[in-house]
Amino acid sequence: MTEYFQSLGMSYEFAWFAATIAGILLIALPLMLAVAMIIYVDRKVLGAIMMRRGPNVVGPFGLLQSFADGLKVFLQETIIPSAANKVLFLLAPIITFTVALAAWAVIPFNSGAVLADINVGLLYVLAVSSLGVYGVVISGWASNSKYPFFSAMRAAAQMISYEVSIGFILVCVVLWANSFNLNDIIIAQKGHGLGFVNAFAFNPLLFPLFVMFLISAMAETARAPFDLTEAESELVAGYQTEYSSMSFALFWLGEYANILLMCALCAILFFGGWLPPVEWEPLYAVPGWIWLFGKMFVFFFIFSWTWGTVPRYRYDQLMRLGWKVFLPLSLLFVVLISGYLMLTRYAPL
Incomplete structure (x- = not known):
């Protein structure tokens, strides 16, 4: 990835820095999305084991429930x-x-x-x-x-x-x-x-x-x-x-x-x-x-x-x-x- 940024005309130092930041974002952002999804999976599996429905209202099949919960928490007072x-x-x-x-x-x-x-x-x-x-x-x-x-x-x-x-x-x-x-x-x-x-x-x-x-x-x-x-x-x-x-x-x-x-x-x-x-x-x-x-x-x-x-x-x-x-x-x-x-x-x- 460093070579790619160097091909855009950056010096090696800036290319390495940009590549490192891009690599961190490529890991951190999908990981945050994965965390939201596995919370949904967790609740669905527990719902099935306990013979409940689990999240099924917010978004198709309840897929947006974790994001709704995150928004609710974000809007609360610290x-x-x-x-x-x-x-x-x-x-x-x-x-x-x-x-x-x-x-x-x-x-x-x-x-x-x-x-x-x-x-x-x-x-x-x-x-x-x-x-x-x-x-x-x-x-x-x-x-x-x-x-x-x-x-x-x-x-x-x-x-x-x-x-x-x-x-x-x-x-x-x-x-x-x-x-x-x-x-x-x-x-x-x-x-x-x-x-x-x-x-x-x-x-x-x-x-x-x-x-x-x-x-x-x-x-x-x-x-x-x-x-x-x-x-x-x-x-x-x-x-x-x-x-x-x-x-x-x-x-x-x-x-x-x-x-x-x-x-x-x-x-x-x-x-x-x-x-x-x-x-x-x-x-x-x-x-x-x-x-x-x-x-x-x-x-x-x-x-x-x-x-x-x-x-x-x-x-x-x-x-x-x-x-x-x-x-x-x-x-x-x-x-x-x-x-x-x-x-x-x-x-x-």
Whole structure:
């Protein structure tokens, strides 16, 4: 894209800047549209599970319901509690939203179609996504109210607990793919499963890690059945209790952008990303981004399906699952996979 802007007569510096801004907009704007649409899908899936209609009035089939809700939120008054720390109160949703968008910079949508194709892409995603806890903690503290503060502490503990096991799961994937680069991880899955399936998930050693990653992703994004940060009977609306208008909407946008990111990571790390499901040449005629979006949609449907069918965990159950089950298991698989690779791939000749 830089070359294109240079062909218009720009210097290299201005061409690079214009290309970077264009790349950011090409990711951020469709992502915002996707967030609006998956909120609609979420409500439709939940409506079907609960035998309700879901949104069906605003626009054809209710497709414009999310935009109507967004307009309603935008027109509301922004209320800041008198005892709140105003700067931090307004900064918290901005941090949450910005961090959720920043992680998408290294997500490959097709071969070479990535904003920043860096060698440590997976490490970047882990580092940036872990910053989201700051927005949560700051929002709870700055509200100067006990209910948001309790919820923020609970959310911080929950997010940190499951980030630990996610980190060890990512170590296993990196060991197998022999790269931190997300494009290289995708290419390493070519024909990996049963000799013709483009997925790590069909590997007996990596499939349990996929299951743990999917569950940990739900806990990391505070998605049901781990939505204890917004437990209605205990915390009203969690750390968002004192927020209104666009500051409240930024939390929602950031939350759903994170959910989409986790769906993308499930597809990229375990199901071949932009590769077709199986090694069959005609399938490569379909653009890679369509395969990636299709896989992301399947995982988002699993997220919504789980929300509508699985009861909420108690907090002690949540912590026990993270620290006493997933952490030891992920550590065990690090040992098993590294040992297996040392015996096979790196065995002396």
